[in-house]
Amino acid sequence: EAQHGFRALDCDSIKHYVAARPPLQQRVGPPASVETWTVREVGDGNINFVFIVEGPAGALALKQALPYVRCVGESWPLTQDRVRIETEALAEQAAVCPQHVPAVYLYDKAMCLIAMRYLAPPFLILRRGLIAGATYPHLSSHLSAFLAASLFHTSAIKLDTTAFRQKQAQYANDEMCRLTEQVIFTEPYITADNNHWTSPQLDADVADLQSDVAAKVAISRLKAAFVGRPQALLHGDLHTGSIMVTEQETQVIDPEFAFYGPMAFDVAKILANLLLCYFSLDGHEAAAGAGSRQAQREWLLATIRDTWSGFVAAFAALWDAHGGQGDLYPEALAGPAGGAVLAALQADFFAQLWGETVQFMGAFVIRRLVGIAHVADMDSIEDADARAACERRALRFGRQLLVEGSGGGAAAGAGAGFASME
Ligand code: ADP
Ligand code: SR1
Ligand code: MG
Ligand code: MG
Ligand code: MG
Structure with missing residues (x-):
């Protein structure tokens, strides 16, 4: 109604x-x-x-x-x-x-x-710019700053737990969360009318995914985290279609899925969408000429790495400056910035966050290849065989991220888990 x-x-x-x-x-x-x-x-x-x-x-x-x-x-x-x-x-x-x-x-x-x-031209949706072959020198630092500020300041590292719980109620966003639960965490792993993929090329790959016990266990753990672990106010839909860019500026739009959930969800969604673009480049290169997207390919990998490392640095700086105020790690427990206790708490926090981020990335890659909503990065590859070849590589890598995770701590960072991309 x-x-x-x-x-x-x-x-x-x-x-x-x-x-x-x-x-x-x-x-x-x-x-x-x-x-x-x-x-x-x-x-x-x-x-x-x-x-x-x-x-x-x-x-x-x-x-x-x-x-x-x-x-x-x-x-x-x-x-x-x-x-x-x-x-x-x-x-x-x-x-x-x-x-x-x-x-x-x-x-x-x-x-x-x-x-x-109105974000007038030259502002452009990031996904569109990437499909056209553009790179953005400031994107990783802008994404790091946005993620760190929006996640830190709404978390109980910064807030007292009364304010934190009040905000959870304000942003319950039940129907939008239920939509996400359905289209990201459930449907890609079962037979569902909403699903579609490049067929018949990927039929066997999708059948494998939908009978993959380890994938079902991993996605169920992520869904439980999505439903049951409010950690910060998430944007909730931070893909490359929710970001408008120029060479110099970055604006984040469309937070209608905002709710209190696990921080890794937001961090992973943007990194996964950059990864989907990376995997689409073979298809675009086939049309535009061998090597034409190599510089963009390298920039995308560097941007994924630098967004994560920049996010960790920016979030840790906010934590050092303001963390004592919040109820989660009060100064009485965590000690001062620069001390051994706070350093150990932060190392533990970022190691866990990295592991979850890698797994959520896998889930976001998979849902865009098999579920209801795909990405123009792939859809704009006209030759179905070329598109399917890109999508198959992405699907296999997505499955590996989802099931195997990072295989290393935060120190391994955006290196270990990505070794098999090359
Ligand atoms: P939806 O919730 O349907 O995804 P969005 O908020 O993402 O809607 O907006 C859809 C499109 O509208 C964007 O991809 C962009 O092209 C355009 N758009 C949205 N907000 C603005 C804005 N402030 N200035 C210019 N274009 C915008
Ligand atoms: C009906 S699913 C539509 C998708 O588009 C939005 O941007 C969200 O990603 C949602 O999952
Ligand atoms: Mg949108
Ligand atoms: Mg929207
Ligand atoms: Mg997504």
Whole structure:
């Protein structure tokens, strides 16, 4: 059932919606200019509608949630409370990492709509830039900063446990979490109508996966962590389609799946999507010429490694500076920054986080090859045999990450687990 007072907007009605709200209207143009404004619906995500309204004074992005999943249709109803979650999560992230989050101008609860900063070209969805062959020199440091700030400041390393539990209730986000449980942690491992893959090329690979006991044990452990281990406020959908980039800047959008869960989920999702791009490059190279993607291939591996190591460094620095305030490792227990106890606690924390990150990466790679929602990195490889060859390598590596994990501690870092990629 739709939110009370809700009406779906289209390219015409959204102009009048903006024109009737002075704080929005002033950003686009004077009321007399409304008929000259242009509107484009640019939503290329799976869930919602996004309109860009442009006029003589500037432009706005408006995101509206209908009471169902866009890519499926009305047969899959979905809570419109996801817009409240997205608005509140954007505010939470902006408070600790404003340089990487778009400004929100308005949240309209009844209309299930957010008006926010238009990230104008040259801003581009990271996945699109990567498919076109681009590299981004600052991406790893920006991702490290965003992950460290958003995860540290919402954790009980920073917060007292009363505030921590209040935030868990605020971001329960039940329906969105249930969707994730279904499409990431369950369906790829069973026969399900939503699943699809490059067929018949990958039929045997998928049959192997769906009868793989070790994979089912590993994914079940991850699902238990997703359901039962609130650790920080996650973005919840941090793939390369949730990041807009220029050469110099990085903006993280679309936190409608935000909830309190294991930190490794967010860290792994972005690394896994970079890995999916890496595995797609053979297919793109086949079309563009041998060696044409080699520099990007090396950059992707370096970015995965540097995002992890930069995240650890940034998170540890925040912990050294503010960790004594929180209830999880109070200074009375952990001692001062630079001391042996805190050093040992941090080493244990990051070793566990790395192991979980590697396994979640495997799960995210697998779901994008076999489950309901695939990635354009692979889908845009037109030759089905070439695409299947890329997908098979990715699927095998994903299975290895999921089942075997890192095979080393945090010190082994983004090296040991990735040795078999070359
Ligand atoms: P969904 O929840 O459906 O995935 P997104 O929030 O990811 O929706 O937005 C879908 C698309 O709309 C993005 O891939 C991007 O192209 C465009 N978009 C979203 N927000 C903005 C923005 N603030 N500025 C410019 N384009 C945007
Ligand atoms: C119906 S599944 C759609 C997927 O797209 C979103 O971006 C999430 O990743 C979700 O799992
Ligand atoms: Mg999206
Ligand atoms: Mg979304
Ligand atoms: Mg994913």
